[in-house]
Amino acid sequence: MARTMARRLQAAVRRRPHVWFLLPAVLLYLAFFILPTLGSYWLALYNWSGLGPIGNFIGLHNFGRALHSSVFRSAALHNLWIFISLGVITNTLSLGLAVLLDRKSRLRGVYRAIIFLPYVMSPLVTGFIWEVLLSPNIGVVNPVLRAVGLGTLQHAWLADPHLALAVVISALAWQWNALATVIFMAGLQNVPPEMREAAVIDGASELRVFRHVTLPYLAPAFTIVNVLLAIYAFRVFDLVYVLGGPIGAPAGSTLVLGTEIYGNAFGRGAFNSATQLSYAMAEGVLLFTVIGVVAAALLIVLARRERHLH
Amino acid sequence: MSATSISSRRSKRSRARRASLTSHAILIVVCAFVLAPCYFLLMGSFKSVSEFFSTPLSLPHRFGLSNYREAWAQGAISTTITNSIIVTTSSVILSTAISCLASYAIARLPFRGGTFLRLAFLAGLLVPVQLIMLAIFIIMRWLGILDTLLSLIIVYATFGIPLGVLVLVGFFQAIPRELSEAAIIDGAGHFQTFLRIILPLARAPILTVIILNGVWIWNDFFIPLVLTTNPNVATLPLGILNFYGVYSTEWGLIFASVVIAALPILILYLLMTKRFIAGLTAGSVKG
Numbered sequence: 234m235a236r237t238m239a240r241r242l243q244a245a246v247r248r249r250p251h252v253w254f255l256l257p258a259v260l261l262y263l264a265f266f267i268l269p270t271l272g273s274y275w276l277a278l279y280n281w282s283g284l285g286p287i288g289n290f291i292g293l294h295n296f297g298r299a300l301h302s303s304v305f306r307s308a309a310l311h312n313l314w315i316f317i318s319l320g321v322i323t324n325t326l327s328l329g330l331a332v333l334l335d336r337k338s339r340l341r342g343v344y345r346a347i348i349f350l351p352y353v354m355s356p357l358v359t360g361f362i363w364e365v366l367l368s369p370n371i372g373v374v375n376p377v378l379r380a381v382g383l384g385t386l387q388h389a390w391l392a393d394p395h396l397a398l399a400v401v402i403s404a405l406a407w408q409w410n411a412l413a414t415v416i417f418m419a420g421l422q423n424v425p426p427e428m429r430e431a432a433v434i435d436g437a438s439e440l441r442v443f444r445h446v447t448l449p450y451l452a453p454a455f456t457i458v459n460v461l462l463a464i465y466a467f468r469v470f471d472l473v474y475v476l477g478g479p480i481g482a483p484a485g486s487t488l489v490l491g492t493e494i495y496g497n498a499f500g501r502g503a504f505n506s507a508t509q510l511s512y513a514m515a516e517g518v519l520l521f522t523v524i525g526v527v528a529a530a531l532l533i534v535l536a537r538r539e540r541h542l543h
Numbered sequence: 544m545s546a547t548s549i550s551s552r553r554s555k556r557s558r559a560r561r562a563s564l565t566s567h568a569i570l571i572v573v574c575a576f577v578l579a580p581c582y583f584l585l586m587g588s589f590k591s592v593s594e595f596f597s598t599p600l601s602l603p604h605r606f607g608l609s610n611y612r613e614a615w616a617q618g619a620i621s622t623t624i625t626n627s628i629i630v631t632t633s634s635v636i637l638s639t640a641i642s643c644l645a646s647y648a649i650a651r652l653p654f655r656g657g658t659f660l661r662l663a664f665l666a667g668l669l670v671p672v673q674l675i676m677l678a679i680f681i682i683m684r685w686l687g688i689l690d691t692l693l694s695l696i697i698v699y700a701t702f703g704i705p706l707g708v709l710v711l712v713g714f715f716q717a718i719p720r721e722l723s724e725a726a727i728i729d730g731a732g733h734f735q736t737f738l739r740i741i742l743p744l745a746r747a748p749i750l751t752v753i754i755l756n757g758v759w760i761w762n763d764f765f766i767p768l769v770l771t772t773n774p775n776v777a778t779l780p781l782g783i784l785n786f787y788g789v790y791s792t793e794w795g796l797i798f799a800s801v802v803i804a805a806l807p808i809l810i811l812y813l814l815m816t817k818r819f820i821a822g823l824t825a826g827s828v829k830g
Contacts (some may be wrong), residue, residue, distance in 0.1 A: 235775070249654060250648075250652060250732075250733045250734075251648040251652040251654045253644075254644045254645060254647055254652065254737075255644070255645050255648045255660070257644060257645075258641045258642065258644065258645035258664075258704055259660075261641065261697070261700065261701045261704065262663075262701060262704060264701075265679060265682070265697060265698060265701040266670070266680075266702075266704075267663075268682070269675045269676075269677075269678030269681075270670055270674070270675055270678070272674070272678040272681075272682075273677060273825060274645075276678065283681075329569075330569075330570070333566045333569060333570055334570070336563070336566060338563070338566075338567070342816075344570045344574060345816075346813075346816045347574040347577055347578060348573060348574065348577060349816075349820055350577055350581070350812070351577060352758075352823070353733045353808050353809065353812045353819065354581075354803065354805060354808075355763075355780055356809075357762065357763075357780045357783060357784060357801075357804070358584075358804060358805050359762055361783075361787070361801055362580040362581070362583070362584050363580070363803075365583075365584075365587070365794070366580055367585060370595075370596070371552070371595040371596060371599060371794055373583055373599050375599055376599050376600055377600065380600070407576075407577070407580075415820055415823055424666065432591075446697055464669060465670065467671070468671045468672065468673070470672070470673060471762075471763070471764060471765060474765075490673070491671070491673045494673045494677075495673060495765075495768075495769075498677050498680075499769065510677060510681075513677055514674065514677055514678070517671060517674025517677060518674065518677075519671055519672065520671050520674060521669070521674055524669055524671060525669055528669060
C-alpha cells in the first residue's frame with residue numbers, strides 16, 4: 234500500500250517537474266508564514282495570555298476591546314502621523330533631491346552614495362545615534378543651539394511628550410528618505426531625454442517641462458514609493474522601539490502599533506510584565522487589515538492617476 | 544548676430560550656472576545632515592565618559608582603541624558577531640536558493656496556479672512581522688527550538704522568499720524561451736537547464752536579492768528579540784541592545800560597539816555602492 238503510493242507519487246512528480254522546484258519554498262512558506270498568519274486569526278478569538286493552556290473561546294471580544302481601547306487608538310494615530318509626515322517629506326524633499334541628483338555633475342556619484350547611506354544603517358544604530366544626539370546630558374544638539382545663540386530652543390527632546398513623536402518621525406525620515414530618493418531617481422531615468430529637449434526648444438520653462446514632461450513619467454515611481462511608505466509606516470518597529478521602548482516613552486507618546494503589539498504579547502519589562510497574547514494577536518490582525526486596506530486604496534487611486542496621466 | 548541675442552544667451556548661461564550652484568548647495572546641506580550623526584558617532588566611539596560632558600563638540604583627546612577593546616570583551620561581541628555571521632550567511636544562501644527554484648517554476652514551467660502562487664508569495668510583503676512572529680514564537684516553542692540559531696535561520700529564510708520571488712520571477716520571464724527550449728531538446732532536464740542556462744544569466748538579480756535580504760537580516764533585531772533570551776544565541780544588534788540596557792552610561796563603549804555593528808555593511812556598501820543602489824531600484828521598481 235505504502236509502496237504503491239510512493240510509486241504513484243514518483244510518477245506524478247516526473248509528470249509535473251514544477252513540483253520539485255516549488256516544494257521547498259511552498260513547505261517553508263506554509264509552515265512558517267501561512268500557518269502562523271491563519272493561526273493568529275484563530276487564536277485571536279480566545280482568551281489566552283500565552284502561557285499555560287489556551288483559555289475560553291470569546292469570539293470577537295478581543296477585537297472589540299482593541300477598537301475601544303484608547304491606547305490602541307492612540308498607537309494607530311501615531312502610525313497615521315508617521316505615514317502623513319513621511320508622505321509629505323517623501324513627495325517634496327525626496328522628489329526634489331532625486332531631481333537635483335539627476336543633473337549631470339562630477340560629484341553626482343558622491344552625493345548619491347551619501348544620500349543612500351542611511352538605508353544600509355541598521356535602525357538600531359540610527360535610533361541610537363538620534364537618542365544620543367538629542368540627549369540633554371551628552372548630546373550635541375543643545376550645545377550647538379547654545380553656541381549659535383538659540384539657547385532658548387533647547388529641550389529635553391525625547392523626554393517631552395509633545396516632542397518625542399516628532400523626534401521619532403525625524404529619525405524615521407532620515408532613514409526613509411534614502412529609499413524614496415533612489416526610487417524617484419530610477420523613475421527619472423525613464424524620462425526620454427529627447428522629450429525634455431524638445432520641450433525646452435519649444436520654449437517651455439523648466440517648471441513647465443517638469444510638470445508636463447517629467448511628472449507623467451514619474452507616475453509609476455510615485456505609486457511604488459507611496460505604497461512602500463504605507464507598509465513601512467504601519468509596520469514600523471525597530472527604530473521606535475530603540476527610542477521609546479515597549480511603553481512608548483515618555484507617557485505612551487511614541488507608542489506605535491508595532492510596539493503596542495509586542496508589549497502586550499511579551500510584557501513590558503519592569504513596568505508591566507503581564508502578557509495577553511491573544512489580545513496582541515487581535516491587534517496584529519487589525520494592523521494587517523489596515524495595511525492591506527491602505528496599500529490597496531493607494532494602489533487603486535495611484536494606478537488610476539497613472540492611466541490618466543498617460 | 545544681434546546684440547540682444549548675445550546678451551540673452553549670456554544671461555541664460557549665468558542663470559544655468561546659478562541653478563547649478565544652488566543645486567550643489569542644497570545637496571551639500573543634505574549630505575551634511577546625513578553625515579553629521581555618523582561623524583558624531585565615530586568621534587564618540589573614541590571618547591571617555593568625562594569627555595562627553597566636558598567637550599561634547601570637539602574631537603576626542605586621542606584616537607586609542609581602548610573603548611573598542613573593552614566593548615568587544617564586555618559586550619561579548621565575539622559571540623554575537625559570530626552568531627550574526629552564521630545566521631546571515633546561512634539564511635541568505637537558503638532563502639536565495641529556494642527563491643530561485645520557486646521563481647524558475649513560476650516563470651518558466653507550465654502549470655495551473657502559477658499566478659496564484661506568485662500572488663500568495665507577494666502577499667507576504669504586506670503581513671506585519673509583529674503579527675506573524677507571535678504565532679511563530681508558539682510554533683518554535685512547540686518544536687522545542689526556541690533560543691537556537693536554527694529557529695532564526697528558518698524564519699529569515701522563509702521571510703526572504705517574498706522579496707526573492709518578486710525580483711526573480713520578473714527577470715526569469717524576460718529570458719528568451721528559445722534559450723531553454725534548445726537545451727531541453729538537446730536532452731537536458733529542467734534542473735540542468737535551470738542550473739546551466741538560467742542561473743548564470745541571472746547573476747545580477749540574484750546579487751540584488753542577496754544584498755537586500757542580507758542587509759535586512761544583519762540589521763534586524765526584532766526576530767531574535769522574540770525568539771531568543773539566552774545571551775549565547777543573541778545576534779549582534781540584540782547583543783548591543785542588551786549591552787545598552789546594562790551599561791547605559793558607558794557611552795564610549797556603546798558607541799564603539801555600535802560602530803562595530805555598522806562597519807561590515809558599511810565596508811561592503813563603500814566597495815559596491817553602484818551594485819547596492821542598482822539592486823535596490825531593481826527590487827522596488829520591478830513590482
